[in-house]
Amino acid sequence: MLEVRDLHAYYGKSHILRGVDFRVDDGEIVSLLGRNGVGRSTTIKAIMGDVDRTGSVVFKGRELIGLKPHQIARGGLGYVPENRDIFPQLTVRENLILGMKSTKPGGRWSMQDMFDLFPRLHERAETPGGVLSGGEQQMLTICRTLMGDPDLIMIDEPTEGLAPKMVELVADLLERIAARGVSILLVEQKLTIALRISKRLYVMGHGRIVFEGSADDLKANEAVRKEWLEV
DSSP, rough: OOOOOOOOOEEEEEEEEEEEEEEEEETOEEEEEEOSSSSHHHHHHHHSSSSSSEEEEEEEEEOTTTHHHHHHHHHEEEEEOTTOOTTTTSSSSHHHHHTOOOSSSSSSSSSHHHHOOOOOHHTTTTTBBGGGGGGHHHHHHHHHHHHTTTTTEEEEEETTTTOHHHHHHHHHHHHHHHHHHOOEEESSOEEEEEEEOOOEEEEEEETTTEEOHHHHHHHHHHHHHHTTOOO
C-alpha cells in the first residue's frame, strides 16, 4: 500500500529526516512512535508533499515524490493534521460535506456512516464546528477526511490533550476504520493506545527509524523503550 524508502526531508537548511524506511500494508494500523522533535510529524508532511523531500514514497504503485499535495490527496491518501484545521464557522454537516472529493455514490463512507461511527456528531450536525469540544473536533476532522474515501489515512497525534474517555473513543474509531479496509498510519504519543491497536510499530530517533516490530516485540524490548520513548 505505502512504501517509504530513503526519505529525507528539510526545513530550509535544516536536515530533519535522514533516510527513513517503512511500509504500511493493506488494512494495517501502523504506529510511528518517538519523542517530540524526532521527525514523526515531518514524515507525514513529507509523504504529503508539504515539505522539501528526496527519496521514494510509493503509494499503490505510484511514486509520490514530485507530486503536489492535492494530487496526492486525490490519489487516495488522507491526512489528519495535529491542529485539526476544521472550519469553525461552518456546521458539523458542512465540514463533513467539504471532505467529499466526489458527489457520486459508491464510496466507502456516507454521511450516515459518520454519524453511526460517532453519534455525537449526529446530535450536533447543525452546530458550528468552533463550539465543539476538543475531542469532538478531533472526531470531526477524522470523519471529514474519511468522507474523501481514502485508501490510507495518516493521523497525527489524535489523542493529544483529550480526556481518557475520549482517548478510548478515538482508539475504538480507528479500529473500526481499519475493519472497513482502510490502512492507518498513526503518529501517537500514548504508548498504551499504540500497543493496543497497532499491527506493527516503528520508533523514530534523530530523524531515523531505530526500531520496527510488533506490539509484543516492543513490550519485550526494554532497552528501546528506555532509550527512545520514556521520559
